[in-house]
Amino acid sequence: MTRLALMIDLERCTGCKSCEVACKTENGLGPGERRNRVIWFGSGEKTRESDSSPPLDFLALACQQCERPACIRACPVNPKAITKDPDTGIVRINEDMCVGCGECVTACPYGAMGYDAEGHHAVKCDLCFEYREEGGITTACASVCPTNAITFGNRDELLTKAESIDRNKINNDPFLLGPATIYLDRDKNLSDNFDASERSVPSVLDTGYKISSKTTSYPYGFPREQRKVNRIEPGGCNICFNSCTTKFHFHNDKLVKISGNEEDPILKGKVCPKSQLSLQLYSSKERLTHPLKRVGKRGTNQFEPISWEQALEEISTKLKSIKSEFGSEALGLFSGTRTGTLTNRGYIRMFAKLWGTPNFVTTEPFCSSGKNLAYSMTQGYGGPGNTYTENDMGSASLHIYWGDNQAETRPVHFGMINDWRLKRQAKMIVIDPRKTVTASKADWHIPVRPGGDMALSLAIAYHILSNDLHDKDFCDHWVLGWQHWRNFILEKEYTPEWASEIADIEPRDIRKLAEEIATADGCIIYGSRGINQHMNSTQSNRVLMFLAAITGNWGRPGGAYFNMSASLPIDLKIPEKRLGHITKPKLRTSPVGWTTAILEGRPYNLKAMIVNNNPMALWPDQTKTREALAALDLLVHIDIFPNETSAWADYILPAATGIEKGEVGRACEDRRIVWIDKMIDAPGEAKPDGWIWIELGKRFGFEDVLREEWKDSSKFWDEALISNVQLRGVTQKRLHSTPYRWVRFPVSTEDALELPTLYLKGTTAAGAPNGYRFPTKSGKLEFWTEELNEKFKPYGLTALPEFYGERESLIDMAHMELLDDDGSDGIMGPFASGGLALTGRIVQPEESQPGLQVRSAGFNLELLTGRPAAPHFHSWTHYSWQAQEMWPDLYAQIHPITAAELSILDGDLVEVESKYGLVEAKAWLFSGIRRKAVFLPIGWGERQPFNPWRPVNFLTDKTQRDPISEQTNLKSLLCKVTRKPSTRKSC
Amino acid sequence: MYTALIKSSNGSKPKDLSNFHLTAIVVCATLISLTALIIIDIFPTKIHQPGSPLLQSAAIVGSILLILSFLLIMAKRFGRNGKSGFKGHVWFASIGAILVIVHSGLSIFSIPGILLILLLFITLLGLWARLILSQKMxxxxxxxxAAFSTTNEVKRAELAKLIQRKRELLKDIDPTTDEAIFSIQAKNWIKTPLLCYRYQQTVEKENRLLETKKSVSYGQAHYRSLHRLLSIVFLFGLLLHVITTTFFAGYVADGRSIYWWHITEWGS
Structure with missing residues (x-):
């Protein structure tokens, strides 16, 4: 007998629910039907600091394939509808014979028996019996698990493996049922034994079961023979920076499944829930399928379908009229994630140049412009040079996640890092105001005060430099101006004691952290939005880069400041004579700075916008955004789903996405360019973005540059986008030469070797003069140079990062006071894209306390915003029914002690109010958050089909921007929370 | 053989009576009953009396259908397809109920009226289970x-004893089977009723230790037992009603004229 089983590792599981998505897709399960579920455990409504239960744990639950299955004994049908295979021990159900009495559901003490409430029969895990009979070598859940938390195989072999890695097993057999499933407990060095008693399940998860099966479509709920895969195409996911390679499974011409690509030597078939859930986006009944023209008042969402011809003709006529009256600069173009890299970096950019507007921006000022600038200044190129390989990032002995919740934002990459960390016994430290999923795996969590990161990093640098813990050899040979910075730090006395109050961390912990970084044999500091989304974004990023550099963690395997992602170095070649005539500078780097131009015509008029994702739910301060978009003469919205922005548009153009158009994955964290072929047609009359821009361009005579044949995205890639020395080798031919469809740049020729780690000692950077290790002017990392310092001067700053924090905090700290408003001319920014920039000055707390005024108005809690759990990504995943089933409602994480003071219980409907607006959310009592902090995730919107909620951008402020990068502060605001009266029952 | 058994499902989703169809059948049955009651009331008393040839015939057919409905749901215990059995259960019960209601004239304030109330309650319970409880399930x-919480060693020891006891009893009930997957079937009850009773008692004790019923809501834990119990009570009541009106017509008439078909007039 070969008893088969799953082995589930609690130390590796991050609760991403990728396994749930794989299971439903493989088995065609509809809403509410479950064969597995990942249960999130919180610490309950603990109100004592002394309670030590961890704030987060995850338990992947499926049928335990018991030796004595209680379900079989409870089944009243004769012969039994549930049977056990004597050879493998697999317990299976014959759904035809099941009468739906539910006795097995009641009998299973693991709660692992599912039920189909519409088909009226029990549903259960059978370890993918049919899938494996058809040739699958493992279960669907194990095949995708991003963290290798789930493994499938011979139970005896799994037990041997568990013993070999010296891990404790959870006793999951208190009832003598002989479960086959093996659960490996949390790492005994890091955590107490897992015990579900006294733990609570947050009430904001897995409550979306009321979704009707009518909202689902093929292949969910269809018989297996109608979903049988007979064709598989490799491709990739176009959603996030993980850039997962995938396989698209077809039944004839119908897409039935998206899985990972097990032939990928890096990702090995691991894939997060989003990639798989895009199946539900392709087939969603909510998709925009026809061009629409507004017939009602703006915001009332009244439209009529029109033809493409009519839409494009009318739009072009209006644009021509605006151009002739206000100039070509009166058109603003905004694009983002959904739009796709080829459009963001190619089609739109070309259109903007041909049309003659400098006002084209992407979502960078909300995500990463601060770090992009910081990388460019320091390293000469906007992105890290390391890779997710065992010999590179896997070889680090210390991983520090600083404002980066990678486990939820890029689950597959985190899974790899976590796996290597456990194998190598490397250390993981997480610096974050919340004990995020990433932090729940860490050896040490440091709950920094929001806005205190720069102070903390400066103090770490002070300790390292003042104690000569830095890498002198690296500094002397490869860092320009490091002595300037050392002297500056010492002179300013950025000591651990100084930083302690600002960062809310004990000086001894700061010293300990500094010593850990300085002494580690390879330390990677991962930074992300937690560092970027601040008013000191550029300078904070620079300090962290300096920290990595002075400890020798740059240009080596296992050492880096790794703030994703690596920008694609695309150069567009447009004949000089065809460039549109531009007479005015770019309005602002951040589009939120455009609202004054729209509403007041200062510094000049912006009258029309073509937006390609959802600015209404994205730009900080939605109230102001609404006002501005409503005042435009023309608003064209190109998207795949109707949303807040489309409700205010004059024209809505339905777009294609991913495999409907042929695309490249997003800028990948480690320079992998993943190609996604066009495989299916877009629904209705939806068109690829490239098609739309080319057709619109024809109306203005741009067809000689924005060419008809480039509607074929693969031709556009080869002929228009890869002329750069870094991308020249990433041809369609090379991309299609691998079964996993990716090539890592830089590769200057089709047969050039890919480089796993850039900037190694003795190498020359791509495109740089021989011997230049880094692509800066000096070939070295640059902390301070005369030239750089000159560029900082117009801002009222110096190239040496001086501390300033945020305006809104529970303490008063040095902060940035902007001297210009968005209507003023400001200065011509020497950084970024050279548009008009804001100037500012650092104000000490003794001089002014803007936070005090906000606190005096009753806003006494720290407000953080950020990404929700893994299945969601901004607004577009909210159209996937299964993502909504898992995470239906907007939530507000709040500490149980604070919640108790405010009489708030888990699941209560609460109002979260900032100085700028108010939203409602469901309370999630979470002991992993700072006592006085509240966290709300982004992505929910008022016009979403399943669970509409007012989005969090009603709470944020458009004026709190980094003057250098125009990155908006979205991480440190003040708010108050109140329980909404008489709503407890409804929650 | 094992694979063949499971493969019979062919991986397809089983066809079942949908919630919509079930609701439609029950609503239609209700409307038909009410309409029939109104129409029948138009006719002279000798026709719309419960014991009139027309309504007594309706009662006989209705009762047979209700019994068949019961038997169909029991058929799953004898190797019959439960899905089609359930469809028949609903159809027969609905038509049977219409006929019995029309026969009764909806006279609930009488001794046979108790049966009518019971029938209504059983119907509503079934409907609730299918429409509401299935969501809970x-x-x-x-x-x-509980299975992932600290183990109670005393409880484990008790469970071990109970399992051993079951294994011993099983040697005499059905030595060919395995306790791990065994539950008592009708044939076992017929062959070894006392042993089966003891076995079932042990099972109940085991379930109490497993907190099977406590692990779900009260309704979920007990609805099926209640539905079954009330159905049995109803069928006994129906049988009693048939016996008394057929053989104890005098007792039922209680001095009034015996206008319905009967065999004996005992009890007058």
Whole structure:
């Protein structure tokens, strides 16, 4: 007998629910039907600091394939509808014979028996019996698990493996049922034994079961023979920076499944829930399928379908009229994630140049412009040079996640890092105001005060430099101006004691952290939005880069400041004579700075916008955004789903996405360019973005540059986008030469070797003069140079990062006071894209306390915003029914002690109010958050089909921007929370 | 053989009576009953009396259908397809109920009226189970955490004893089967009723230790037993009603004229 089983590792599981998505897709399960579920455990409504239960744990639950299955004994049908295979021990159900009495559901003490409430029969895990009979070598859940938390195989072999890695097993057999499933407990060095008693399940998860099966479509709920895969195409996911390679499974011409690509030597078939859930986006009944023209008042969402011809003709006529009256600069173009890299970096950019507007921006000022600038200044190129390989990032002995919740934002990459960390016994430290999923795996969590990161990093640098813990050899040979910075730090006395109050961390912990970084044999500091989304974004990023550099963690395997992602170095070649005539500078780097131009015509008029994702739910301060978009003469919205922005548009153009158009994955964290072929047609009359821009361009005579044949995205890639020395080798031919469809740049020729780690000692950077290790002017990392310092001067700053924090905090700290408003001319920014920039000055707390005024108005809690759990990504995943089933409602994480003071219980409907607006959310009592902090995730919107909620951008402020990068502060605001009266029952 | 058994499902979703169809059948049955009651009331008393040839015939057919409905749901215990059995259960019960209601004239304030109330309650309970409780059953997944909590060694020792006891009893009930997957079937009850009773008692004790019923809501834990119990009570009541009106017509008439078909007039 070969008893088969799953082995589930609690130390590796991050609760991403990728396994749930794989299971439903493989088995065609509809809403509410479950064969597995990942249960999130919180610490309950603990109100004592002394309670030590961890704030987060995850338990992947499926049928335990018991030796004595209680379900079989409870089944009243004769012969039994549930049977056990004597050879493998697999317990299976014959759904035809099941009468739906539910006795097995009641009998299973693991709660692992599912039920189909519409088909009226029990549903259960059978370890993918049919899938494996058809040739699958493992279960669907194990095949995708991003963290290798789930493994499938011979139970005896799994037990041997568990013993070999010296891990404790959870006793999951208190009832003598002989479960086959093996659960490996949390790492005994890091955590107490897992015990579900006294733990609570947050009430904001897995409550979306009321979704009707009518909202689902093929292949969910269809018989297996109608979903049988007979064709598989490799491709990739176009959603996030993980850039997962995938396989698209077809039944004839119908897409039935998206899985990972097990032939990928890096990702090995691991894939997060989003990639798989895009199946539900392709087939969603909510998709925009026809061009629409507004017939009602703006915001009332009244439209009529029109033809493409009519839409494009009318739009072009209006644009021509605006151009002739206000100039070509009166058109603003905004694009983002959904739009796709080829459009963001190619089609739109070309259109903007041909049309003659400098006002084209992407979502960078909300995500990463601060770090992009910081990388460019320091390293000469906007992105890290390391890779997710065992010999590179896997070889680090210390991983520090600083404002980066990678486990939820890029689950597959985190899974790899976590796996290597456990194998190598490397250390993981997480610096974050919340004990995020990433932090729940860490050896040490440091709950920094929001806005205190720069102070903390400066103090770490002070300790390292003042104690000569830095890498002198690296500094002397490869860092320009490091002595300037050392002297500056010492002179300013950025000591651990100084930083302690600002960062809310004990000086001894700061010293300990500094010593850990300085002494580690390879330390990677991962930074992300937690560092970027601040008013000191550029300078904070620079300090962290300096920290990595002075400890020798740059240009080596296992050492880096790794703030994703690596920008694609695309150069567009447009004949000089065809460039549109531009007479005015770019309005602002951040589009939120455009609202004054729209509403007041200062510094000049912006009258029309073509937006390609959802600015209404994205730009900080939605109230102001609404006002501005409503005042435009023309608003064209190109998207795949109707949303807040489309409700205010004059024209809505339905777009294609991913495999409907042929695309490249997003800028990948480690320079992998993943190609996604066009495989299916877009629904209705939806068109690829490239098609739309080319057709619109024809109306203005741009067809000689924005060419008809480039509607074929693969031709556009080869002929228009890869002329750069870094991308020249990433041809369609090379991309299609691998079964996993990716090539890592830089590769200057089709047969050039890919480089796993850039900037190694003795190498020359791509495109740089021989011997230049880094692509800066000096070939070295640059902390301070005369030239750089000159560029900082117009801002009222110096190239040496001086501390300033945020305006809104529970303490008063040095902060940035902007001297210009968005209507003023400001200065011509020497950084970024050279548009008009804001100037500012650092104000000490003794001089002014803007936070005090906000606190005096009753806003006494720290407000953080950020990404929700893994299945969601901004607004577009909210159209996937299964993502909504898992995470239906907007939530507000709040500490149980604070919640108790405010009489708030888990699941209560609460109002979260900032100085700028108010939203409602469901309370999630979470002991992993700072006592006085509240966290709300982004992505929910008022016009979403399943669970509409007012989005969090009603709470944020458009004026709190980094003057250098125009990155908006979205991480440190003040708010108050109140329980909404008489709503407890409804929650 | 094992694979063949499971493969019979062919991986397809089983066809079942949908919630919509079930609701439609019950609503239609209600409307038909009410309409029939109104129409029948138009006719002279000798026709719309419960014991009139027309309504007594309706009662006989209705009763047979209700008994068949019961038997169809029991058929799953004898190797019959439960899905089609359930469809028949609903159809027969609905038509049977219409006929019995029309026969009764909806006279609930009488001794046979108790049966009518019972029938109504059983119908509503079935409907509730199918429409509401099935949602609860769906949401049971992942709601039980006791198996992942600290083990109670005393309880484990008790369970071990009970399992051993079951194994010993099973040697005499059915030595060919395995306790791990065994539950008592009708044939076992017929062959060895006392042993089966003891076995079932042990099972109940085991379930109490497993907190099977406590692990779900009260309704979910007990609805099926209640539905079954009330149905049995109803059928006994029906049988009693048939016996008394057929053989004890005098007792039923209680001095009034015996206008319905009967065999004996005992009890007058």
């Amino acid at each position: 769906m949401n049971t997944f992942g709601s039980k955490l």
